[in-house]
Amino acid sequence: MNRLTALRTMLWAALMAASSAAVGAPPGGVPGIAPGSPAPEIAGPMLRGEPLRLSGLRGKVVLVDFWASYCGPCILAMPEINRIRTDLHAQGHAQHFEVVGVAMDRESDKAEQFLGRVSVDYPIIIDTLGLAAHSYGVWRLPATYLIDAEGTIQRIWYGFGDTFAADIRHYAEAFLAARDGPDAP
Template sequence: MNKRNFALAIVALLIGIFLVNLFQDQQEKKAKEEAAQLAKESMDLSDAKQGLTKGDRAPDFTLSTLEGEEVKLSDYQGKKVILNFWATWCPPCKAEMPHMEQYYEKNAKKENVEILAVNLTSQDDGEKAVQQFVDGYELTFPILMDEKGDIGDEYRAFTIPTTYMIDTNGLIQHKIVGPMNEEMMGKMVGGME
């Protein structure tokens, strides 16, 4: 009788493991479909209400990094640029930053790509909060400080995170409103010249 109960327990355990794996696979598939839909919607820049559109020259700007160095967008012409607008208090920004760091570490040199993360400092909790965020997530790409909010306004980064994919010629190829994952970044950057 004990062997029978033991066998039933093993079967029940195996069924449970199977169901958990099935549920996880369905959740993962759903998340990938949602990410693909978001990317598809975000790639359509033809609506004039969105301001900057696909093929427009990315407006040049000069901002300071956390370390006080001046960075000019046009200095990166010849590289693919992921221009990301974010804030420390933004949950989707927090979710996407580890993906951005992983992508940057793996691909910055071999893909000729740079990430410029523009902190909307005028809407954030100050430089100290930004530094704590950067240290906490161990970010290694440049963090730029938009202290007046002018650049965020020019790029119409009203919902954050907002990201622009800029090709080697300085032209906008994609605008993404919402968080990205490493796979999305790879596909979008890979499709640019």
């Protein structure tokens, strides 16, 4: 790792530590993340897309997906998530829905190689130190969180199964409809 990369990683580590403290993480513990909890901040070096912070997406329904190159179910989940994003954007929700991937690989080159095999169109943050994963209490991959336009976690999925994509699509569409109100097309 070159000096610039090491410096950036340390800077993001400090920012993420401050974010964890801001959401009430107990000392040495993991905050209780459940539907209804405020979504902890996510930010870090980018593998794909322009730099972003989760808080900068307030007003949008956001799907946050934690994954790793060594995760077999992630290989199945990511194309489904990408398809949902593509479909919702094509239906006119590009300004109101986003997906943020969080790569949990310790080495960014492994995540890059993975993305060469499993292509996605959404932004990817690299969480080499595991700070975002810790603040979300990730214990299984993939770990996927649906966050409403106010920044509240509404649904959580751990792993990948037969109803994964249909469930995500259903709830994303429901929260987009709630965000847009009853008079929206």
